[in-house]
Amino acid sequence: MILANKWYVPWDETLIRQYDVTAPRYTSYPTAVQFKALQAIEVQNHLDRQRPKIHPLSLYLHIPFCQHLCFYCACNKIATKDRTRPDVYLDMLEREMVLHARNFGHRPITQLHLGGGTPTFLSNRQMTRLLDLVAVYFDWDPVNRAGEFSIELDPRETSDDMLRLLRQRGFNRLSFGVQDFHHQTQVTINRVQSFELVQDRVQKARELGFGSINFDLICGLPHQTSASFARTWEQTLSLSPDRISLYNYAHLPERFKPQRRIDPASVPQPDDKLCILRDSIALLQQSGYLYIGMDHFAKPSDELAKALLGGSLQRNFQGYSTQAETDMLALGVSSISQIDGVYLQNHHAIGPYEALLTESQLAIKRGVFLTQDDKIRQWIIGQLACQGRLSLAEVSARFRIDAPAYFSQAWEQLGKLAQDDLLTLDADLVTVRPLGRLLLRPILVTFDAYFTASIAGLYSKVL
Numbered sequence: 001m002i003l004a005n006k007w008y009v010p011w012d013e014t015l016i017r018q019y020d021v022t023a024p025r026y027t028s029y030p031t032a033v034q035f036k037a038l039q040a041i042e043v044q045n046h047l048d049r050q051r052p053k054i055h056p057l058s059l060y061l062h063i064p065f066c067q068h069l070c071f072y073c074a075c076n077k078i079a080t081k082d083r084t085r086p087d088v089y090l091d092m093l094e095r096e097m098v099l100h101a102r103n104f105g106h107r108p109i110t111q112l113h114l115g116g117g118t119p120t121f122l123s124n125r126q127m128t129r130l131l132d133l134v135a136v137y138f139d140w141d142p143v144n145r146a147g148e149f150s151i152e153l154d155p156r157e158t159s160d161d162m163l164r165l166l167r168q169r170g171f172n173r174l175s176f177g178v179q180d181f182h183h184q185t186q187v188t189i190n191r192v193q194s195f196e197l198v199q200d201r202v203q204k205a206r207e208l209g210f211g212s213i214n215f216d217l218i219c220g221l222p223h224q225t226s227a228s229f230a231r232t233w234e235q236t237l238s239l240s241p242d243r244i245s246l247y248n249y250a251h252l253p254e255r256f257k258p259q260r261r262i263d264p265a266s267v268p269q270p271d272d273k274l275c276i277l278r279d280s281i282a283l284l285q286q287s288g289y290l291y292i293g294m295d296h297f298a299k300p301s302d303e304l305a306k307a308l309l310g311g312s313l314q315r316n317f318q319g320y321s322t323q324a325e326t327d328m329l330a331l332g333v334s335s336i337s338q339i340d341g342v343y344l345q346n347h348h349a350i351g352p353y354e355a356l357l358t359e360s361q362l363a364i365k366r367g368v369f370l371t372q373d374d375k376i377r378q379w380i381i382g383q384l385a386c387q388g389r390l391s392l393a394e395v396s397a398r399f400r401i402d403a404p405a406y407f408s409q410a411w412e413q414l415g416k417l418a419q420d421d422l423l424t425l426d427a428d429l430v431t432v433r434p435l436g437r438l439l440l441r442p443i444l445v446t447f448d449a450y451f452t453a454s455i456a457g458l459y460s461k462v463l
């Protein structure tokens with residue numbers, strides 16, 4: 001099935017090369033680059049002010065451990081073979097839950113996500129303890145309350161028993177790290193997992209009744225070619241995942257130490273990578289997947305696609321989400337919370353994270369309190385990224401400003417993007433065109449008050 005024109009993302013080589021710049025992915029605004037050290041008392045006062053609120057909560061738990069080190073990895077993780085390490089870490093997570101429970105424990109959790117690292121590095125006993133802790137300190141009742149309860153899985157680290165446990169405890173969404181099925185690529189990135197293994201895990205998950213299965217794949221890995229990735233797609237599509245996230249490998253060995261184990265000569269050249277991406281996007285759309293935006297694809301039957309088509313799509317630290325605007329409380333080393341106009345990030349390093357919690361103090365290292373200007377721009381970026389449209393009249397009414405005057409400079413810049421057919425400008429209305437859905441970040445950056453040439457290098461390329 002080929003999608004209707006309105007949703008089909010075209011490929012324009014000239015414009016894509018022109019707009020393939022570096023820009024934030026806007027899982028937050030302001031982005032993490034703007035986070036600063038915060039006064040502990042200010043943070044605590046803000047959290048205490050949340051206590052009377054009763055609207056739903058999204059909870060994220062970061063499990064940083066990995067049994068194997070993937071050489072492409074740019075995540076915050078701890079490579080270890082010591083399976084007892086999570087026991088101490090769970091003690092710390094419990095301390096963090098205790099500290100937050102008095103302000104957030106009564107709010108219904110409608111979204112729970114376990115990310116990493118490798119969440120299933122935990123044994124069944126450790127996972128049971130973790131989920132028991134969530135149920136003790138928070139209002140998490142997946143049997144009686146609908147929600148999106150999901151976990152990132154490494155197929156090599158996911159037993160039948162673990163899948164059964166997760167399903168029994170109410171998880172309904174799984175995200176498998178697939179990356180690429182090409183054996184030479186897998187050997188080079190130190191992540192060998194056969195197609196048969198992934199197929200087996202997916203079949204088991206479906207038998208157990210998991211409603212939505214996501215695959216993560218990566219474009220631009222070592223030894224990847226158009227032909228090898230076409231074969232990966234053939235195998236991927238034969239398993240019919242409901243959602244696909246197609247990430248872009250950026251080879252930055254000076255920033256990410258594991259990448260130093262990859263021979264740069266094995267990484268596809270930019271032109272070759274662009275061809276692989278072009279073919280991938282075309283194939284996915286021809287196969288009936290809807291391009292959601294910024295790396296994400298979904299079948300029209302999936303909740304994410306329905307949210308896009310129905311105008312209720314949201315964006316948060318996990319990318320796109322179906323959940324209506326909820327606060328997100330994130331626990332664990334390096335995790336980022338988004339709570340009522342404030343971003344708060346825990347320490348990256350396990351040492352200070354554990355030291356602070358051992359003294360029953362929050363492990364928050366930095367963050368940002370949003371100004372009114374930040375809130376306006378955050379809302380605008382969310383509208384464009386999720387709904388693909390922006391009404392300045394709505395901005396004026398919602399924030400009590402003269403939006404056309406406030407954003408006159410941004411409007412001028414949008415004029416150039418309109419000429420290139422990335423969007424249309426109609427009176428005070430911005431509508432993102434199909435090509436603009438692919439080149440979304442150059443549109444969003446127009447409203448970013450912090451983005452300058454001097455920090456552009458901190459972000460990844462658009463494609």
Ligand code: SF4
Pocket residue numbers: 065066068069070073074075076077116117118154177
């Ligand atoms: S890619 Fe995932 S599984 Fe691999 S080392 Fe990084 S966090 Fe661990």
